[in-house]
Amino acid sequence: MSKYILKRKGMIFALLLLSLVCSTTSIVIVSFIQKIIDSIADKYFDETLYYIILIMIIVIIGFIFNNLYIILEAKIIQKIHIEIKYDLFESLLNIPCEDFFKTSVGSKINLFENDLRNLDDAYFNNIFNVIRCIFILSVGTIYLFYLNAFEGFLLLLFSFLLFLIPTYTGKKIDISFSRYSDCKSIFISKLKEYFEGVNIIHAYSITEKIKNCFSDINFKVESSLYILKREIGFYNQLMISGNYFIISLSFAIGGLLAINKKITLGQLIAISQVINILIQPECEIASSLVEIKGTQTIRIKLKEILDKRNTKVLKTDNLNLSDNLESLEYKDVFYEVNGSPILKNINLKIDAGKKYFILGPSGCGKSTLLKVIANQIKATRGSIYFNSEKINANTNILNALVSIVYQDVFVFNDTIENNIKLYKNYSDNIFEDVIELVGLNKKIKNKLSSTSLIEGEGVSGGEKQRIAIARAILRNVPVILFDEVTSALDKDSEKIIMSKLFNMKDITMIFVSHKVDEEFLKRADHIYCLNDGMIVEDGTWKNLIKNKAYFYHIYAKE
Known part of the structure; x- marks a missing residue:
C-alpha cells in the first residue's frame, strides 16, 4: 500500500517541509514563553513586550502553515482514495467470471465499505500522523536537550520503553481487525441476501427464522467489534499510564533542578511545556504504530486482489484477429x-x-x-x-x-x-x-x-x-x-x-x-x-x- 504514498513524492516532500515548519513554530513559542518568564523575573519588561509580539507573529505563522498542512494532507489522501478505489474496482472486474462468483457480491462491497475505510483510518491517516509527530518529537527533543541534557535523556529512555508496547499488542490487534473485517463482510453479504429475497421470506412465512439468523450474525459482528475496541482501549490505557509516569518524573526532576538553581524558573516552565507537547505525539506515534500493524491482514488481502490488476492475459500465437470467423x-x-x-x-x-x-x-x-x-x-x-x-x-x-x-x-x-x-x-x-x-x-x-x-x-x-x-x-x-x-x-x-x-x-x-x-x-x-x-x-x-x-x-x- 505504501506505493500509493510514494507515487506522490513531490507532495510528500512538501508535506514534510510543512511538518518541519509547524513543529518548529510550536517549540519556538515555548522558547519565547521561557524568555517572557525569565524577563519578568529579571524585571526586563521591554524584553517581555518584545517576546509577546514575537509570539503573536509566530502563532499567526503557525496557523497559516498548519492550515496548509491540513489542506495538503487532505489532497494527498483524496488522490490515494481515488486511485486505490479505481485499482480495486478494476482488479475485481479483471477476475474471471468463474472465480468472481466464488465469493459473494456483499463481500466485494465490504472491501470498499469496510476494509478500505479501516485502511484509511488505521493505515494512511496514521502514516501521515506518524510523520508529523516524528518531526514534533525530533524538534522538541533537541530543544529539551538544549534546556537540560538529563531531562532529554530520560525522555528518550522512557519513550523507547513505551514504543515497545506496540510490539506486544500489535499482533493481537491485527488478529482482531481481521476477525472484525471477516464478520462485517458476512454481515453485509447476508443483509444483501435477505433484502433481495424479501419476497421469498414473506411468501414462505420464514420471517422469524430470518430474524433469528440476522440476530446471530449481528451478535457476531458486534462481538468482534467489542473485542477489537477492548484491546485498543487496553493498549491506550497502558500508554496513558506510561505518560503520566514520564510527566510526574520529569516534573519532579525539574523541580529539584530549579530548587538547586541548576535551571531558571523560565527553563522549568519551558521543560514542562515541551514535555506536555511531546507526550501527545509520543502517544500518537505508539498508538498509530499499533493500528498500522493491526491492518496487516487487510493490507495483504487487498494487495492480493490489486495484484490481479497487473495479470497479463496470455495471447494466442499466430492468431490474426482481423480474420473473419470461419x-x-x-x-x-x-x-x-x-x-x-x-x-x-x-x-x-x-x-x-x-x-x-x-x-x-x-x-x-x-x-x-x-x-x-x-x-x-x-x-x-x-x-x-x-x-x-x-x-x-x-x-x-x-x-x-x-x-x-x-x-x-x-x-x-x-x-x-x-x-x-x-x-x-x-x-x-x-x-x-x-x-x-x-x-x-x-x-x-x-x-x-x-x-x-x-x-x-x-x-x-x-x-x-x-x-x-x-x-x-x-x-x-x-x-x-x-x-x-x-x-x-x-x-x-x-x-x-x-x-x-x-x-x-x-x-x-x-x-x-x-x-x-x-x-x-x-x-x-x-x-x-x-x-x-x-x-x-x-x-x-x-x-x-x-x-x-x-x-x-x-x-x-x-
Whole structure:
C-alpha cells in the first residue's frame, strides 16, 4: 500500500517541509514563553513586550502553515482514495467470471465499505500522523536537550520503553481487525441476501427464522467489534499510564533542578511545556504504530486482489484477429467443479452464419456449455480452434467474438437507451434498426433516454429480454449465444423474434432451450442434444427424426 504514498513524492516532500515548519513554530513559542518568564523575573519588561509580539507573529505563522498542512494532507489522501478505489474496482472486474462468483457480491462491497475505510483510518491517516509527530518529537527533543541534557535523556529512555508496547499488542490487534473485517463482510453479504429475497421470506412465512439468523450474525459482528475496541482501549490505557509516569518524573526532576538553581524558573516552565507537547505525539506515534500493524491482514488481502490488476492475459500465437470467423471448434472438452464432471467429452463445431440448437433437460449442462463457448468459464480439459487453428484456453479472443444473452437479464440503474447501448456510441440509424428488429414497442421507445430503470422497474420480463437481445445484436460480433431468452415472451412474440433472428444470415447463433417450436428446429443447421453433461446425439432435424433415437423420443415423437 505504501506505493500509493510514494507515487506522490513531490507532495510528500512538501508535506514534510510543512511538518518541519509547524513543529518548529510550536517549540519556538515555548522558547519565547521561557524568555517572557525569565524577563519578568529579571524585571526586563521591554524584553517581555518584545517576546509577546514575537509570539503573536509566530502563532499567526503557525496557523497559516498548519492550515496548509491540513489542506495538503487532505489532497494527498483524496488522490490515494481515488486511485486505490479505481485499482480495486478494476482488479475485481479483471477476475474471471468463474472465480468472481466464488465469493459473494456483499463481500466485494465490504472491501470498499469496510476494509478500505479501516485502511484509511488505521493505515494512511496514521502514516501521515506518524510523520508529523516524528518531526514534533525530533524538534522538541533537541530543544529539551538544549534546556537540560538529563531531562532529554530520560525522555528518550522512557519513550523507547513505551514504543515497545506496540510490539506486544500489535499482533493481537491485527488478529482482531481481521476477525472484525471477516464478520462485517458476512454481515453485509447476508443483509444483501435477505433484502433481495424479501419476497421469498414473506411468501414462505420464514420471517422469524430470518430474524433469528440476522440476530446471530449481528451478535457476531458486534462481538468482534467489542473485542477489537477492548484491546485498543487496553493498549491506550497502558500508554496513558506510561505518560503520566514520564510527566510526574520529569516534573519532579525539574523541580529539584530549579530548587538547586541548576535551571531558571523560565527553563522549568519551558521543560514542562515541551514535555506536555511531546507526550501527545509520543502517544500518537505508539498508538498509530499499533493500528498500522493491526491492518496487516487487510493490507495483504487487498494487495492480493490489486495484484490481479497487473495479470497479463496470455495471447494466442499466430492468431490474426482481423480474420473473419470461419469456424469455432471445441474438441474433447471437459469442465469439472471440485473434481465432479459437469461437461464430459464435448465435441462440437460452429460454422460462420449458421444457426444451432443445444437441447436437453434442466440441469444437463446447457448453460454451462454456453459459458465455456463464451469463455466465461475455462474448460478443465480439451482444445479450442479458431478457423482450424488451436488457440490458448487463457486467451481473451473469444470475448471479442462472442456475445451471450442470458435468461435472467441484468439492467443497470440507468436509462433504457444506456442499458441497450451499454455506454457505447452507435449511429441513430443502426440503433433504430435494432430496436425495430427486437420489437421494442412505442411506449418503450418514447422513454428510451428519459426514464431511469431502478432494478428494472416499469419494464416487463419480455421487454427486458428484448433489451438483452438488442444489446447482443448492437455489439455486432460474429457469434451470439442465447440462453432460454424467449422464456418470458408469449408464443406469438417468440415466433416473431425467432424468425427475425434466423433471417440474420451473417451472424452465427446458438440457442439453448428445453422446448422449441418445431418450425425453428427444422430451420436449424445443426442440433446438439445434451444429457448428463454429454452430447448424446447431434445432427439436422431430418437426420435426428430418421434415427429415432434420443431426440426423436424426447422432442419429436408427437
